Amino acid sequence: MTVWWLFLTLSCLSFSAGLQKFNKYDGYKVYEVSRKARSAALELTLSELVKNESYYEVFSGFKGGNSVKVMVHPDEQVNFVRLMGENNVAYDIVNRDVGLTLRRQFETDRMLRQWFPYNGRLGTERYYSHAEINQFIEDLARDNPRRVFVKTVGKSYEGRWLKTVTITNGDARRNKNVILVDGGFHAREWISPAAAVHLINELVENFEGNADLLQDFDWVILPVVNADGYEFTQTSPDNRFWRKTRQPSSSDCIGTDPNRNFDFHWNEEGASEDPCNNTYAGAKPFSEPEALVVRDLIHSFADRGKMYLTLHSYGSLILYPWGWTADVPDTVDDLEEVAAEGKKAIHEATGTVYKVGPSTTTINYAAAGASDDYAFNAGFPISFTMELPFGGADGFDPPASDIDRLVRETWIGIAAMARRVIQKYPLA
Incomplete structure (x- = not known):
């Protein structure tokens, strides 16, 4: 320390x-x-x-x-x-x-915000707000106008702008293959947006070391899907474990699990009809504007998208379809091959052991209506949920002192999987 x-x-x-x-x-x-x-x-x-x-x-x-x-x-x-x-x-x-524990963490976060105000870059000293992350990618695009492009893709229920950052090598070639990444589906999983931000930093600031990842592929990253929930968890220790969105339901309860809100086997096993439940599927498919944004991104890139990766925590898992059934796709060998590269790279670099497998049988429960199943069904040949490692006293709350270690480790796995995807799916 x-x-x-x-x-x-x-x-x-x-x-x-x-x-x-x-x-x-x-x-x-x-x-x-x-x-x-x-x-x-x-x-x-x-x-x-x-x-x-x-x-x-x-x-x-x-x-x-x-x-x-x-x-x-x-x-x-x-x-x-x-x-x-x-x-x-x-x-x-x-x-x-x-x-x-939560009160101490809340005070630590407050002090870190004072010690490390946003200065045009995002490091790993602390967790950053949704507004700071948006400002960061805007600043990156301003400073790298040939390689980095920001697009506003929608609004959250409470009116926060959801923005993607597209990272290229600057050669202006059109219709490259695409790797689509998102973070922050579940509000309390703060390490997920932090990992997405580190990924952005690696691709932009370490361009020479990662030039092969951008030769024939563009990366499109939505750092925080559930912006309202993410911000809500940072307002008080009472709210730290909030998981869902913030749109009220027809009952007195608030929020939907955005990762049960996709219109692919929606509201089947592993999703709840109870608006007060943490896995509430919503009143209808795509009832949540945040899920709609991800849906539209998936369809925008489905014709040239080769890998969809959604970052969650926790569990040290790389999961692939299906999440709605114990069956596996016909292309399970391709999914295993790519995921195994990430698992191997992480273990060799840090000793952390990830488990790889189909979602339902690996985590022993179904999760119907999830984004990874939806993306795979829409045409992405590789589609993963990556559950980052346990952190903190309760799993979802790695202290700020652990951010650097966890996001660097995650990047190692992502880069290894991306390189295998690039080999398997060369640009036509």
Whole structure:
């Protein structure tokens, strides 16, 4: 840990002792159940807990073989411990007070914004707002007018401009192949937009080292899909785990899971009809303006798009279709081949072990109506959801001190997969 990070940590610990309590997560605990303890009975128990969102959140990162992490309301902790005992399952408490953790993180983020104001570049010192990310890509386009192009592609429900950045090698050739990348589908997954920003920096600022990635391919990147939700999670520790969009539903609940809102096997298994549920599919397909933006991007590039990549967290997974069924596409070998390159490159560089496989069977549940299935069905031969590694006390909240390590590792995997795509699908 650098000296300034140590100073910041001590400052926040001191400050947090006097913070006024927030109500929402005070006293919540996060329990970790080792993957070695997994059993059919335990899986059934966890599936039932998932349905009780008022008292439990079973974090999805455990799917695919990772440890199970469950956040439990104070009033249900005795019952949870009893359930684990009935299943003869050992557990650890990895966060004894989620509210306190979130307040400390919130204060750290506030201090980092003061220490590292936006200055025309985005590094890895802290998490940046949606407005700062938009300004960053605008500044890149201004400074690199032959290679970088920004396009406003839509608005969020609350009126935030959604913008893509297209990165080229500047030779002005038209109709190149395309790699389409997006981040920030789920509001709380802050490391996803950070990884997208690092990808942009690599392609623009390290052009010589990555010239082969831009020779016959253009990259189109939408850094933050769910801009409203992303901003909402940064307003208060109470809102840090918000996942959905911010458009009200017909009930008293707000938001839709934008990654269940696509019109491909919409509202089937793995999506909820309950507007209060975290995986609510929406009142109809593409009810969310943010999902509409991604849909239109997919169709805009489907004729020359060769890889669609959507960045999520957490789980250290590279997932390919299908998410609505346990079946796999006829071209599963192509998907495996490309994903394996990313897995191998990351492991060789950092030792992190990713798991590769079809979405439904790898994470042990269906997720119908997702963007990766939609893109694959629309014509992208390679379509992946990349779940970045676990971070922080609760999985979705890597501290700012971990951003650099995680986004660099993610870029290694993305670049390796892209190079294999370029080999497999040369420009006609």
